[in-house]
Amino acid sequence: MIFLKKTYLLNxxxxxxxxxxxxxxxxxxxxxxxxxTYINTFPVNEGWGIMYVEQIFQGKFPYRDFYYYxxxxxxxxxxxxxxxxxxxxxxxxxxxxxxxxxxxxxxxxKLCDYFRITTSFIACILSVFLATAxxxxxxxxxxxxxxxxxxxxxxxxxxxxxxNDEGAKLRNLGYAGGILGLMFLTKQTIFLASTIVxxxxxxxxxxxxx
Numbered sequence: 001m002i003f004l005k006k007t008y009l010l011n012x013x014x015x016x017x018x019x020x021x022x023x024x025x026x027x028x029x030x031x032x033x034x035x036x037t038y039i040n041t042f043p044v045n046e047g048w049g050i051m052y053v054e055q056i057f058q059g060k061f062p063y064r065d066f067y068y069y070x071x072x073x074x075x076x077x078x079x080x081x082x083x084x085x086x087x088x089x090x091x092x093x094x095x096x097x098x099x100x101x102x103x104x105x106x107x108x109x110k111l112c113d114y115f116r117i118t119t120s121f122i123a124c125i126l127s128v129f130l131a132t133a134x135x136x137x138x139x140x141x142x143x144x145x146x147x148x149x150x151x152x153x154x155x156x157x158x159x160x161x162x163x164n165d166e167g168a169k170l171r172n173l174g175y176a177g178g179i180l181g182l183m184f185l186t187k188q189t190i191f192l193a194s195t196i197v198x199x200x201x202x203x204x205x206x207x208x209x210x
Contacts, residue, residue, distance in 0.1 A: 020108075023108065023117065023121045024108060026121075027108060027128070031104055034128055035100065035132070045141055053075070057079075057083075062075060073145065073186050081140075093139060096139040100131075103148050103151055107127065107151055110151070110155060110158070142187055142190075146186045146190045153179040153198060156173070161209055176198070
């Protein structure tokens with residue numbers, strides 16, 4: 001009976017993993033298709049970002065030699081993506097598209113820890129549509145980078161609550177603080193909003209777990 005029970009649990013976990021892989025693939029395809037509207041467009045922010053990066057490659061320093069209206073993190077990411085794109089806009093956009101795919105998959109994986117797989121899948125489908133509903137939604141924008149950092153921070157925040165080892169709890173809390181510092185380097189208002197949201201989340205989890 002014990003052997004049969006273990007076999008049943010093993011098969012059940014294997015089945016769930018296969019379903020997660022299939023749903024993750026479907027979400028990836030959905031993000032790619034729904035973001036294909038950018039292929040025939042050239043957003044103003046994207047042009048400015050590339051222009052700033054080109055000035056850096058010419059030896060100019062941001063804030064000193066040219067005006068840049070944000071903290072430097074997204075500018076550095078732009079520079080990295082543009083450099084390894086070898087000047088091809090389509091490759092540059094693919095890197096930003098992969099970042100968006102990563103965000104959705106991370107959210108889906110985390111939601112599966114607390115909700116049913118199908119519920120998490122439906123929620124992520126809706127999030128793909130809602131994320132692109134705004135006219136200010138851009139693949140290569142600092143808001144998307146901030147969203148990725150917020151999701152990664154949520155992983156460390158939940159790990160802080162769920163860990164029993166005191167050392168592991170402190171490490172996760174430290175990692176979350178580091179990510180929060182990176183969010184300050186995207187935009188100060190996003191940093192403030194994320195601090196408030198994650199403080200409420202952390203306080204709620206700590207109260208729930210006593």
